[in-house]
Amino acid sequence: MNLTRVVVASCTPRTHEPVFQNAIREAGLNRYLFEMANIRDQCSWPHMHEPDRATEKAKELVAAAVAKARLLEPLEEIKLPVTKSALVIGGGPAGMTAALALADQGFPVHLVERKDELGGNLRHLRYLLDDTDPHHLLEDMIDRVKSHPLISLHMGCELIDAEGFVGNFKSRIAPREDPDEPIEISHGVTIIATGAEEYRPNEYLYGESERVMTQREFEERLASGQMERPKRPVVMIQCVGCRNEERNYCSRICCSVAIKNALMLTKMYPDLPVYILYKDVRTFGFREEFYREARRRGVIFLRYDDEHKPSLRDEGDIIRVSYHDMNSGVEGEIEASYIILSAAVVSDGEAKRLSKIFSVPIDEDGFFMEAHVKLKPVEFATQGVYVCGMAHSPMFLDESMAQAMAAASRAATVLSKDELPVEGMVAVVNPLKCVGCLTCVSVCPYQVPKFNEEKGVVEIEPAECHGCGVCAAACFGKAITLKKFEDEQLAESIDALLW
Structure with missing residues (x-):
């Protein structure tokens, strides 16, 4: 057909541009000789009530894309070898699941756990709603991890730093007790599975009365038989922290x-009154049936809001709970033996440090934030780095393990290749124009530009560059060019829009 350029007007490039690029590559055309006009996100969606004006705007966007396409040049993709091993950070259920999933496929795995034992939060679970034995599950996972010939365990160790790019990372880990003797690990992918922690309350008399405890502490005491039969009601308060x-x-x-x-309590002591003071009951999915079962067994649910929070008064043998039930409007008091606080799940303290090491984002609550909630739910913009489990967000055990399998699956797509192509749409430094002002070094969100002191100029490793263009926009001397978004190409697009 003698095609030299291809322009497509459709929906978001995020999902469809790679599809079209692969199609023209199969037809024998360089994949970078392609331009896309996003007439869904920029026309049909924002102007859905103005179809005529949206159509005119779509025509202008197509004209701009065609104008830019005239100046597109074929770009080269270099290929780099892949280090066929993985680094998994965190030895909880998510980390162990990911490590086993990769090792079972034949890929060596380095599993780093900063504590002296594996298991993470699974160690604190004594029973589950569906009657699964978490202790048996934990022992089975630990045995499989320790006996697997392709899994190297690094217990009591922390990640110090990391460098490199997808397929070729180098990380240093060291024992927490002796950080001065680090070990260097070469790996092709990284999976972050550092988990989360239970919030330590500073409200509701926690730490002041031995009759006030968290759900985790209560579960351990209940399952171990360390708790006497309560003489008075047990009150649980939700949404603490x-x-x-x-x-x-x-x-x-x-x-x-x-x-x-609560169900365990009613099973052990059928005549014991149990109260749950809640904002909203959120038992996701089929867990709703357990909520109904709790009501059938006589568990009493009382709703409160932020303006009418429960108040506690320690009276020695009892804790007096004052409440205002939103549903009935009734105010009342309960003389309770124990107060059980449903404490928040909070981010692991390592998240912020690891986010800087791997240049991956965390949200305002300190949890790792994926590249796209639907399209890349376990990936980051930093290629080759993945997240799973409660390092990502609060989730149930089965969800955590399923997400770990997903992260391992995505990681395996890298490890299964002998070579990886490096994206051609990257920033390039002209050393003749670079004055070493280091502006690009300070603005790059991925810390890719590096200053070469010998040459006195900045260098950008193509394999690490994300093609975001921040450095090119910030460079005062116009020494950095982003391929496929060069000044002349953008000027042509703008001219087409104006005329």
């Missing part, structure tokens, strides 16, 4: 954990 001004998110698992422990 979350769904407030400091943390406005829902920790997701708390309602189900409270209902699990």
Whole structure:
């Protein structure tokens, strides 16, 4: 057909540009000789009530794309060898699941756990709603990890730093007790599975009265037989430390954990009154049936809001709970033996440090944030780095393990290749124009530009560059060019829009 350029007007390039680029490559055309006009996100969606004007705008966008396409040049993609091993950070259920999934496919895995034992939060679970034995699950996973010939365990160790790019990372880890003797690990991918922690309350008399404890502490005491039969009602308070001004998110698992422990109490002591003071009951999916079962067994649910929070008064043998039930409007008091706090799930303290090492984002609550909630739910913009488990967000055990399998699957797509192509649309430095002002070094969100002191100029490793163009826009001397977005090409697009 003698095609030299291809322009497509359709929906978002994020999902469809790679599809069209691969199509023209199969037809024998360089994949970078392609331009796309995004007439869905920029026309049909924002101007859905103005179809005539949206159509005119679409024509202008297509004209701009055609004008730019005239100046497109074929770009080369170099190929680099892949280091066929993985680094998994975190030895909880998510980390162990990911490590086993990769090792079972024949890929060597380095599993780093900063504590002296594997298991993470799974160690604190004594029973589950569906009667699965978490202790048996934990022992089985640990045995499989320790006995797997392709998994190298690094217990009591922390990641110090990392460098490189997808397919070729080098990381240094060291024992927490002796950080001065690091070990260097070469790996092709990284999976972050550092988990999360239970919030330590500073409200509701926690730490002041031995009769006030968290759900985790209560579950351990209940399952181990360390708790005497309560003489008076047990009161559980939900949303402690979350769904407030400091943390406005829902920790997701708390309602189900409270209902699990309430059901265990009613099973052990059928005549014991159990109260759950809640904002909203959120038992996701089929867990709703356990909520109904709790009601059938006589568990009493009382709703409160931020303006009418429960108040506690320690009276020695009892804790007096004052409440205002939103549903009935009734105010009342409960003389309770124990107060059980459903504490928030909060980010692991390592998240911020790791986010800087790998140049990956965390959200305002300290959890790792994926590249796209639908299209890349376990990936980051930094290629070759993945996230799973409660390092990503509060989630149930089965969700955490499923997400770990997803992260391992995505990582395997890299490790299964002998070579990886390096994106051609990258920033390039002209050393004759670079004055070494280091502006690009300071603005790059991925810390890719590096100053070469010998040459006195900045250098950009193509394999690490994300093609975001921030450095090119910030460079005062016009020493940096972003391929496929060069000044002349953009000027042609603008001219087409203006005329």
